Amino acid sequence: MVDIRNVSFGYSHAKDTLKNIDLHIDAGECVLLCGRSGCGKTTVTKLVNGLIPHFTENGHLEGRVLVAGMEVAKTELYELSRRIGSVFQNPKSQFFNLDSDAELAFGLENIGASPAYMRKRLNATVQELKIERLTHRGIFSMSGGERQALAFGSVYAMNPDIYVLDEPTANLDGDSVAVLRRQLGEIKHQGKTILIAEHRLYFLTNIIDRAVYIENGEIVRIYSREEFLSLSDAQRIRMGLRTLRADALRATGLPAQNDGHVLEVSDLCCEIRGNCVFDHVNFSAGSGEIVGITGNNGVGKSTLMRCICGLAKEKSGSILFDGRRLTPKQRNRACFCVMQDVTHQLFSDSVWNECELSAGEEGGPEIEAVLRAFDLFEYRDAHPMALSGGQKQRLAIACGVLSGKKILVFDEPTSGLDYEHMMAVAGIIRELAQKDHIVLVVTHDMEFLNCVCDRTVALAFNGKEA
């Protein structure tokens, strides 16, 4: 079904991203592409769905790719799209319409399908994928997980033979991952061919037939499912891969006894437009502690975080710092939040100025020390937006540290990270805790939670229906 023959590819002539890739995938097979960030697995998916060479400019491609009997380089993208469905990483940027019904029909309308056939396909899509809850909705009122499920449905409606998925779970919580797993099971059952590039592996163990391990743009080894699942933890970690098991939560320590600062959340209740998001939330965290906040999308994790940072007002209850109740304005000054998309919180024209914005003009020596600690000093004159994703995140954290705030909140700091980057973030967070910060981590990443958090606070649905 897919035949990649001795392909080398570079986004520019200077350097090859992929070297001598040979991969043959049979019809009905599910193949996982895995490896460290930047190893080239996304690039392999682009070879198959035709974004290379049709969409990528100035690329340099050698070798041939045949998919469903078509030579990718010589076939128009719209021809390829009839047989190959693609789901991407970011749920925010995969839809074109404002309402979900139009979105589901989008691909079919493009190929000029008849209205009767479209209605049949759309009904089948909704039933087979069990996405009734997504119909007749405004897409901007949907969560990331719902948007991703809709993107999958929209591709499914076109009924392709091959599905190409590029890190589809990077921004999803546990429940949404479970939905995707079920949807993948459905297409696998129908005999579709699946090619999926992923960091998170635990949800794929029952679906994949083979796993392709890529390192520095080369296929190092192709594992059968049995071989792949029997990798020891030590081997897996050496390969830089995330866990293969759905982890249970282990971190259940008691509040640490300490004499530093204490953040106390007492009987907190928040509302959005009159709807109760959560009620009676109680927990406390002291200096040096790392507390994880868990719960599926929609339980109000982000509202809780916004409330603690003073970005949302509490309906009742209180947030105390060292026994003193803080108003939202005071909380703005006491807390710093590292957002999931740090692009939203970098404002200056250079890394150094970004830090000065937090530390003040006289903070020079301190800025230098912090930038060195975060491996950013050599980039001090670079524009923050020119940094890589991980560097941007470290810069945002550096700004939080330099602002001298004692409460640091991390919102999904590991979305889309491989094992080593995840461990690097964990290391930074632990160091911050050792320097007597109070660290709160909002995450759905169980593996990360278990390796960094001392305790967790689980939010459950409350008031509002699920």
Add this chain to the structure above:
Amino acid sequence: MAEKGKRGTQELRLDPRTALLLLLFVTIVVFSHGSPYVEFALIAALLCLFFCCGLFKSGLKFILVFVFLLALQYYIFPVAPKIFADFFSILTFYTRKVFPCIMIGTFIVKTEPMRYLILAMRKWHFPQKLVIPLSVTLRYFPAIREEIVYIRDAMKLRRVTGAAKVEAYIVPLMFSAASTAEELSAAAVTRGIENPAPKTSVIELHFRMRDYICIICGLLFVVAALWLR
């Protein structure tokens, strides 16, 4: 555009082509008539349309605002201090002048989902070069709103003040717009947007009796307005 709450009024919706024609008619009437009778009749007719389609709240709001405008012009400005009257009378005059346009615009935004309007434009063979950018632009507005919320939050936690705030909004917006554009077009081409086959639609448009009635009423207004000029 709010897509919520539109299902309830589905049965009472006009064909999008009718709605766009009405927009054209109302604009012609507004910019050609001088008679207050035509103006009042037009507003009354539009209010009927609002109430028939179940938009009671916005209908009432428009009545209140219009009465307020009239009160300003006829009762308040004559007795108000000159500087106040001069300052606001032009604004009031033009608001009243384009009031029917605002009404029909609101009506379209409230009752017609985007996809219906796009489909209407396709049916009339508007060029793709106009339709696609327009639909992407409209889709992008709510996305900007989402992003602005994040950026505002982030600013509150940083020392961003004064003029720096404007830049602080624009820089992240530009960069996320650039990456969104790239990702969105990748998703679009892999779903066959470049397919030269004529695009079809799962929804079908039908002119019904109410559409004909509305179009005839609209035409009558155009004739009356041009006649009474």
